[in-house]
Amino acid sequence: MAEILTPDICVIGGGSGGLSVTAAAAAFGVSCVLIESHKMGGDCLNTGCVPSKALLAAAKRAALARSALPFGVTAQTEVDFAKVHGHVQRVIASIAPNDSVERFTGLGVRVIKGRAKFVDRHRVVVGDNHEIRARRFVIATGSSAGVPPIPGIDSGPYLTNETIFKLTERPRHLVVIGAGPIGLEMAQGFRRLGSEVTVLEALAPLAKDDPEAAAIVLAQLEREGVVVCSGVKVARVRHSPGSVTVTYAAEDGEETVEGSHVLVAAGRKATVDGLDLEAAGIRYNRSGIGVNKKLRTSNRRVYAIGDCAAGQLQFTHAANYHAGLVIRNALFRLPVRVNNDVIPWVTYTDPELAQAGLTEAEARKRKMKIRILRWPYHDNDRAQTERETHGHIKVITTKKGKIVGATIVGAQAGELIATWILAIAQGLNIRALTGVVLPYPTMSEIGKRAAIDFFTPSLTRPWVRRIIAFMRIFG
Numbered sequence: 001m002a003e004i005l006t007p008d009i010c011v012i013g014g015g016s017g018g019l020s021v022t023a024a025a026a027a028f029g030v031s032c033v034l035i036e037s038h039k040m041g042g043d044c045l046n047t048g049c050v051p052s053k054a055l056l057a058a059a060k061r062a063a064l065a066r067s068a069l070p071f072g073v074t075a076q077t078e079v080d081f082a083k084v085h086g087h088v089q090r091v092i093a094s095i096a097p098n099d100s101v102e103r104f105t106g107l108g109v110r111v112i113k114g115r116a117k118f119v120d121r122h123r124v125v126v127g128d129n130h131e132i133r134a135r136r137f138v139i140a141t142g143s144s145a146g147v148p149p150i151p152g153i154d155s156g157p158y159l160t161n162e163t164i165f166k167l168t169e170r171p172r173h174l175v176v177i178g179a180g181p182i183g184l185e186m187a188q189g190f191r192r193l194g195s196e197v198t199v200l201e202a203l204a205p206l207a208k209d210d211p212e213a214a215a216i217v218l219a220q221l222e223r224e225g226v227v228v229c230s231g232v233k234v235a236r237v238r239h240s241p242g243s244v245t246v247t248y249a250a251e252d253g254e255e256t257v258e259g260s261h262v263l264v265a266a267g268r269k270a271t272v273d274g275l276d277l278e279a280a281g282i283r284y285n286r287s288g289i290g291v292n293k294k295l296r297t298s299n300r301r302v303y304a305i306g307d308c309a310a311g312q313l314q315f316t317h318a319a320n321y322h323a324g325l326v327i328r329n330a331l332f333r334l335p336v337r338v339n340n341d342v343i344p345w346v347t348y349t350d351p352e353l354a355q356a357g358l359t360e361a362e363a364r365k366r367k368m369k370i371r372i373l374r375w376p377y378h379d380n381d382r383a384q385t386e387r388e389t390h391g392h393i394k395v396i397t398t399k400k401g402k403i404v405g406a407t408i409v410g411a412q413a414g415e416l417i418a419t420w421i422l423a424i425a426q427g428l429n430i431r432a433l434t435g436v437v438l439p440y441p442t443m444s445e446i447g448k449r450a451a452i453d454f455f456t457p458s459l460t461r462p463w464v465r466r467i468i469a470f471m472r473i474f475g
């Protein structure tokens, strides 16, 4: 006989989104059941953000050592890949307690390990032992690597984000299918750790990003020896012992690349298998579970958040943002409306590429009348001292100066973007950025310089010209 539980909220999936909902519900003293079928922490902790950034950190150390000579420093670089693997696993282990069953049980949450499945519109079961009849359900089951139907791909081993961080030996030659953020981060990381790397992309690399900024990332990858083939369609994969041959259709006919490993990083597939969504009257399709602006599914009792929700951005901070909306709506009955424009993103290549608000292309698509403001890293004194001169900031404002978007490509872009996220969220005018005093020499001055550019076209009167010149000199 199954145990019957009747909490206020039942969360399915203990990853970024599910844990945020659960922690908030527990903090408000709301009874909550959390069901997790695999590892607490989900993709982000175990097979996504955390291991990828830990691997990139190791790769960066190697790259810094190799590029020390112009600073007058000679460093010898040797990569022990098994130790890199150890570092990545230790970082996961150091964060894991925050996401653990013990922590959430301590917060008063009932955590059930097992696979959740709907039996009707009101009930979820976990195996034969638990039946949950909750006032609200939140599906946060995440996503997995979408594997394109390439002939031969599954006739041998291929890597995804679930397996690549388990490697204890460095791949001789990694062939990456897909040049999105995951594919390119891994490409640069493995290249810096000593692998040969070839990336095959059917469309344009980093297609969602500003093309000028993406070009700067690609140029750096190419300088480091990553081979990126864009606009090529993978035709077939042939596995043989210790190697894999990938054939792709290029402009001049078919070409092949022979590698030791192939990584599939060609988009994500929402996890809905086994949930029996039909039983609960929840609509879904290939891109995920259908949700409205409140993140409610076609069953009013049930929300879907994070990577499994159709049409949403797939990031940890997006899943956290969704969690906040659901808590407000489900617990406090406050009106909410998901807004993808407020969700920034960063690709953690070196240089980093960070986006807040609208890209130039998106603003133009919306037929907005805009101004574009720029400043290059090479005109920043701190960038010069660090020899980090590749990159720029590009700010998009309305004609009156309201900030609607910012793209930064360059060193520390992921940190520098925070100012612009705040500015956009607060509806600030570019004027606000010209007046602040920033410490010298810092890379954050790049943003202020771009802001000052807003006033350049009105340089008709000599006194305006003098003020701009003064601001340029004394900041």
Ligand SMILES: Cc1cc2nc3c(=O)[nH]c(=O)nc-3n(C[C@H](O)[C@H](O)[C@H](O)COP(=O)(O)OP(=O)(O)OC[C@H]3O[C@@H](n4cnc5c(N)ncnc54)[C@H](O)[C@@H]3O)c2cc1C
Binding pocket: 012, 013, 014, 015, 016, 017, 018, 035, 036, 037, 038, 039, 040, 041, 042, 043, 044, 045, 047, 048, 049, 050, 052, 053, 114, 115, 116, 117, 140, 141, 142, 143, 161, 182, 271, 274, 275, 305, 306, 307, 308, 314, 315, 316, 317, 318, 319, 348
């Ligand atoms: C290589 C890589 C790098 C990434 N880097 C970043 C980054 O730097 N920054 C960033 O913001 N995002 C990054 N992401 C994306 C980020 O990991 C995801 O957007 C985020 O994890 C989504 O959270 P989620 O809660 O929707 O799903 P998940 O974190 O995947 O959690 C879903 C959980 O649900 C469980 N589950 C599934 N089905 C069931 C079921 N039927 N019953 C019970 N439990 C179930 C799963 O086991 C899993 O634990 C990266 C992703 C990858 C793959």
